[in-house]
Amino acid sequence: MASIEADLEDLTARARIREAALRQFGELGFERATIRGIAEAARVSSGLVRHHFGSKEALREACDEFLVKLLRRVSDATFDDPMLTRSNPVAMSQAVFGPYQPYLVRALVEGRAEPLFDEMVRAGEQWLAEIDAERADPPFADRKARATVSTAMALAVTVLHRHVSRSLGVDVASPEGAHLLATVILDLHSHPALSPERAASMREALERIRPS
Amino acid sequence: MASIEADLEDLTARARIREAALRQFGELGFERATIRGIAEAARVSSGLVRHHFGSKEALREACDEFLVKLLRRVSDATFDDPMLTRSNPVAMSQAVFGPYQPYLVRALVEGRAEPLFDEMVRAGEQWLAEIDAERADPPFADRKARATVSTAMALAVTVLHRHVSRSLGVDVASPEGAHLLATVILDLHSHPALSPERAASMREALERIRPS
DNA sequence: ACGCTGACTACACAAGCGTGTAGCTTGCTT
DNA sequence: AAGCAAGCTACACGCTTGTGTAGTCAGCGT
Numbered sequence: 285m286a287s288i289e290a291d292l293e294d295l296t297a298r299a300r301i302r303e304a305a306l307r308q309f310g311e312l313g314f315e316r317a318t319i320r321g322i323a324e325a326a327r328v329s330s331g332l333v334r335h336h337f338g339s340k341e342a343l344r345e346a347c348d349e350f351l352v353k354l355l356r357r358v359s360d361a362t363f364d365d366p367m368l369t370r371s372n373p374v375a376m377s378q379a380v381f382g383p384y385q386p387y388l389v390r391a392l393v394e395g396r397a398e399p400l401f402d403e404m405v406r407a408g409e410q411w412l413a414e415i416d417a418e419r420a421d422p423p424f425a426d427r428k429a430r431a432t433v434s435t436a437m438a439l440a441v442t443v444l445h446r447h448v449s450r451s452l453g454v455d456v457a458s459p460e461g462a463h464l465l466a467t468v469i470l471d472l473h474s475h476p477a478l479s480p481e482r483a484a485s486m487r488e489a490l491e492r493i494r495p496s
Numbered sequence: 497m498a499s500i501e502a503d504l505e506d507l508t509a510r511a512r513i514r515e516a517a518l519r520q521f522g523e524l525g526f527e528r529a530t531i532r533g534i535a536e537a538a539r540v541s542s543g544l545v546r547h548h549f550g551s552k553e554a555l556r557e558a559c560d561e562f563l564v565k566l567l568r569r570v571s572d573a574t575f576d577d578p579m580l581t582r583s584n585p586v587a588m589s590q591a592v593f594g595p596y597q598p599y600l601v602r603a604l605v606e607g608r609a610e611p612l613f614d615e616m617v618r619a620g621e622q623w624l625a626e627i628d629a630e631r632a633d634p635p636f637a638d639r640k641a642r643a644t645v646s647t648a649m650a651l652a653v654t655v656l657h658r659h660v661s662r663s664l665g666v667d668v669a670s671p672e673g674a675h676l677l678a679t680v681i682l683d684l685h686s687h688p689a690l691s692p693e694r695a696a697s698m699r700e701a702l703e704r705i706r707p708s
Numbered sequence: 709a710c711g712c713t714g715a716c717t718a719c720a721c722a723a724g725c726g727t728g729t730a731g732c733t734t735g736c737t738t
Numbered sequence: 739a740a741g742c743a744a745g746c747t748a749c750a751c752g753c754t755t756g757t758g759t760a761g762t763c764a765g766c767g768t
Contacts, residue, residue, distance in 0.1 A: 429676060440652035451613065510745095532724090
């Protein structure tokens, strides 16, 4: 996977602006980032930003679109290569998100980047299909609903990385943090928090107060 | 639990400003919200906002502080009353967050509201302690680390509520959505995604590439 | 050689922002 | 009765912002 951040120098001005915007939007947020600041980071005039992208909002849309395309390509590539996903999924997802992680986190929290989330749900459905095959009792909710919640949970650590890193005492972006995180997730995913009996009784209580 | 949003009318001006700020910061975000807008919503002059809170940033800090105190009180109250937590934890957490949910989500994502997150971790540790008692094999990560990640995952649906609601096809804030969500979470928490053998082999692979 | 198109810059503008200041009212203290 | 602190308002300042306009320059097809 070629480092995309490497030498911004030989990119076209348009690409440099987009990269700068991705970084500034990610670090500062959309409102605190300024066109002048982005232009400066890309070493162009502020007018050129407008010339290429029209407006600040359109620039963000171009960033979204670029990332969705990029991530679709990356996910297609990694889907064929199961070796990668085996080793350390946590570290891998960080590698995939790459330098755009702050931007993506903001986009996701604001409800944007729908294709990214939806694609993760789809991948989750396939993952669940395998598990369901060896499952005795029938699930109580359809597969897509379970994949949706699983996806949100999978993104939780990335979205709340500041709190998680602070509480863990180690940056989850560091190798040590990624390792610890993977260990924890492995443990959580292999040990149900609820026994079948407990779950049954709670489900019963839940049905008793069912709305609809 | 008395509805706090009910009649803003008879609150002091200072409290009205704080409530308005909480809502505007939550709906629009800190930067897009304006002192003038908050003042208008609180039906006071913009100068009074400054008079009471000093600056926009100080106003936010006052909001944070207020919420942390409020939630500590609420959590203490619900801790004694196990009946509530039994019924529908999802609906309950929404009730606890109350009208401040958008504000809290933003605060959490930005890494603020540390006391709130930390308290949830502590509650998670107690929860895990009970589970660990009836657990055969020893956990591979300490309890706090597992509680931290669990907390993040528990917050995931709230933080990413837009995507979750969209993907689920029903608003998670609605009674139907909360019911569906509770069902899904119950299912996920009572059915491990990884078999013990699978987990063991993955842990082995993980140790083989251990950093440090 | 001409001209045109697109990359690119410099500069100006209007609006909205947070903040500062001066002053008015109200109610309690002495 | 006087005074004074506190709640509250009106208004203006200066800055930054996104955007608009005019113009320069290089490359290229004809």
